Amino acid sequence: MIKTTTHYNERLYKALSQIHHIETPQLISVTEQMATANPFRFYQAGKAYQGERVYWTSTDQVFTLVGIGSAYTLEAEEDRFNTIQQAWKALMEEAVIDNPYESSGTGPVALGGFSFDPHDHSRTAWEDFPDSKVSIPMFLLTKTESANYITVNIMVHPEDDIEDIYQFVTQAYQEFLEGGTSIDEMPSIIGKEEIQPLEWKDIVKQAAHDIQSGYMSKVVLARELEVNFDRDVNIVSVLDALQREQQQSYVFAVESGDSCFIGATPERLVKVDNRELHSACLAGTIARGDTVEEDQALGEELLHDNKNLQEHDFVVQMIREAVESCCDQVQIPSEPVIYPLRNLQHLYTPVKAKLRVGYTILEVVEKLHPTPALNGYPRQEALSYIREHEPFDRGWYASPVGWFDYKDNGEFAVAIRSGLVKKNKTVLYSGCGIVEDSMPEAEYEETAIKFLPMLNALGGRT
Structure with missing residues (x-):
């Protein structure tokens, strides 16, 4: 069983403690390297967050991202690419990021996509998918050819209790690392x-x-x-x-x-x-x-x-x-x-x-x-x-x-x-x-x- 390290818990608590007297929500992001990772089990372990999971593997299968939950979601209908880019830039300027690693796809990462044609709104089957939607996962697994990483992203609001957030995150983090059940057979x-x-x-x-x-x-x-x-x-x-x-x-x-x-x-x-x-x-x-x-x-x-x-x-x-x-x-x-x-x-x-x-x-x-x-x-x-x-x-x-x-x-x-x-x-x-x-x-x-x-x-x- 993999466990969160004392060092990681200290870094998470330190990042959360930097939030004092904020007037607007602020993103906290903390990344840790881990020894092993099974992307499918991680995805399965996030079943309670169904509807807020994302999976991505590159063509060479040496780079995988798995996102569980949503710390923050960006959507836009008009001028969607530029609107999301500007909102992302503003969010990152205020974010508290603890990521000592150089690997791409660690720290704050947005995953999602866009509709083919934002002017076609005959959306019978696609009512769950807006014209643009990218989310920063609450828990992100990044698996590369040489290393594995876990990033925790939390939006802290002015009224939030830091101790409650810390307890929630560390407990959920451990559950995801322990992984889900075996893969079920496909239905007929x-x-x-x-x-x-x-x-x-x-x-x-x-x-x-x-x-x-x-x-x-x-x-x-x-x-x-x-x-x-x-x-x-x-x-x-x-x-x-x-x-x-x-x-x-x-x-x-x-x-x-x-x-x-x-x-x-x-x-x-x-x-x-x-x-x-x-x-x-x-x-x-x-x-x-x-x-x-x-x-x-x-x-x-x-x-x-x-x-x-x-x-x-x-x-x-x-x-x-x-x-x-x-x-x-x-x-x-x-x-x-x-x-x-x-x-x-x-x-x-x-x-x-x-x-x-x-x-x-x-x-x-x-x-x-x-x-x-x-x-x-x-x-x-x-x-x-x-x-x-x-x-x-x-x-x-x-x-x-x-x-x-x-x-x-x-x-x-x-x-x-x-x-x-x-x-x-x-x-x-x-x-x-x-x-x-x-x-x-x-x-x-x-x-x-x-x-x-x-x-x-x-x-x-x-």
Whole structure:
């Protein structure tokens, strides 16, 4: 059993004792290194805070964040990226932070995301998720390749009793470190239903015609698959399956109210670490082969397919323009390579740059979202087309989901290969890029393949 150390308790008490005669709430953040950590057990141990848990694992699976509870939540409807950035800056200026460690993702960290389109408010399934929401967890586990850390974040109000806070935190801290129970088995699937597949094919046909007529160059259209279970879905079970099966993807879960948005996305939007910026152009898709030879042949086909190369180039040019507006030393290869996943392979072009002083990761997210890979090109025409023709609200699907810390480091991924879980029902989302020569049946089959990562993790098959 891991226990809180006397030294840590002293540091926590000292930080709390610095709060005297405050007139407004103030954040206290204390970080401690620990010997071992099991992210799944930590997440499970926070079950009493269901609706306020967040999970994030990087594509290399050497960096994991697990947040339990919410010390403070930032939301914004208007000018959402800038509003949240300014509120974050003000909060950090007054915060009492005890973090002797250099590792990114320790100390005060905000986790969450944004909706795909803040102007689409037909929110039937997404009522638990506002247009933007990032939270500072009350208890944050940070697991890196070389070390593990626990950060406790507490908002202290003028009327609070410091002794009561100290007793609550140290007791809850110990319960989380002891971990939760073993991972439960997934419930059984009792039904699957594709939502309006024939109507979706008609929309694809119309979109290809509109592109041929010159309205736009590309639009990404998504559809839904509803999966029903015999009992409530256990989020930890799905996370465990996703992390085992999708080892080159970001695995994430964001709870809000009675819902959880969960997925395994291969697509990085942006990462900033000590002002070094990384982004990725990921567009163009084909299946994996059953043999090495078939797999290589499919990869070569993708590398020379005009439709997919055109889709990919839209993404490269847009990301280049966005990154060059706020970065120096921009490096983008001239040709894509193959990025293989378990069920699919994609065209991939990495982006590397140096973020200029004065810019933040949220400003970069705002410049990049939505990319042509999930929206289309030109941006506004494609966005308007999606708003008018897709028969559902995307909510947080295809949106930026991730984290940032008080040192201006962070990472956001594009939330594809994902689903919205609510009790015993999950709605999965899948989309593909439509250009002038797109064929409805081929695009339908592509979206069916893209359902597989989540469907397999939930215990289903095509």
